[in-house]
Amino acid sequence: MAAYDIVALSAFSDNYIWTLRDATHAVVVDPGEAQPVLDFLAREGLQLAAILNTHHHADHVGGNAPLLERFPVPVFGPRDERIPETTHPLAGGQRFRLPHFGIEFEVLDIPAHTRSHIAFLGDGLLFCGDTLFAAGCGRLFEGTPAQMHASLARFAALPANTRVWCAHEYTESNLRWAAALLPADDPLAPAVRERLAQVRAVRDACGFTIPTTIGQELATNLFLRAGSPEELARLRRHKESWRG
Ligand SMILES: [Zn+2]
Numbered sequence: 001m002a003a004y005d006i007v008a009l010s011a012f013s014d015n016y017i018w019t020l021r022d023a024t025h026a027v028v029v030d031p032g033e034a035q036p037v038l039d040f041l042a043r044e045g046l047q048l049a050a051i052l053n054t055h056h057h058a059d060h061v062g063g064n065a066p067l068l069e070r071f072p073v074p075v076f077g078p079r080d081e082r083i084p085e086t087t088h089p090l091a092g093g094q095r096f097r098l099p100h101f102g103i104e105f106e107v108l109d110i111p112a113h114t115r116s117h118i119a120f121l122g123d124g125l126l127f128c129g130d131t132l133f134a135a136g137c138g139r140l141f142e143g144t145p146a147q148m149h150a151s152l153a154r155f156a157a158l159p160a161n162t163r164v165w166c167a168h169e170y171t172e173s174n175l176r177w178a179a180a181l182l183p184a185d186d187p188l189a190p191a192v193r194e195r196l197a198q199v200r201a202v203r204d205a206c207g208f209t210i211p212t213t214i215g216q217e218l219a220t221n222l223f224l225r226a227g228s229p230e231e232l233a234r235l236r237r238h239k240e241s242w243r244g
Helices: 035-044 064-070 145-156 171-181 189-204 214-220 229-241
Strands: 005-011 015-021 025-029 047-052 075-078 088-090 095-097 104-109 118-122 125-129 163-166
Touching (some): 015 035, 015 163, 047 064, 189 214
Parallel strands (some): 075 088, 125 163
Antiparallel strands (some): 005 015, 104 118
């Protein structure tokens, strides 16, 4: 397996298009728009090797069609007719090798944000779309709290050093919410406050707070700690009504 880097391409106001690249090729995860990808490929002189999609929302797949016009590459995504460009429909437990890079990915079924949402796990990397965020989790558009609880439990069981590449920059707002909610004597409170200070410094310098790690999330993510689907549902309701 060749050496590669992972580059963040920004899209819309707070989306990340995670891009694996080596000297000649790139693979993009959830290209919500094509132009940032096309600009990057042209600037760096790279060929596109594949597209990965975690779920069908437009801010994750909107760039598929225009990218395919220029680069007719395989598209790996969930079994869902709402992503018509998919060439390799996948379900949980399936494995595949990333074209050109050779990384073997395992597919995880993680319904909740959408009913067919998947994640890609391989080489110590987790691309989890809109399911797990740094210090947060995705909204329940098509699934239940029990499904989100089960999906997050799968992530919590991964090695602590697994690097987590979620699709949005929500970290500071998530941590401000958590810091406001947690009583001062909660065991997580010191780690949440410390991480909030670090994240503020990164954002003030216009940096990215992703990737995070499973270990960091276990120490600071209230949704990963939720002991039951009911507790997770309470946290989600609180988060959605919170104006901090
Ligand atoms: Zn989404």
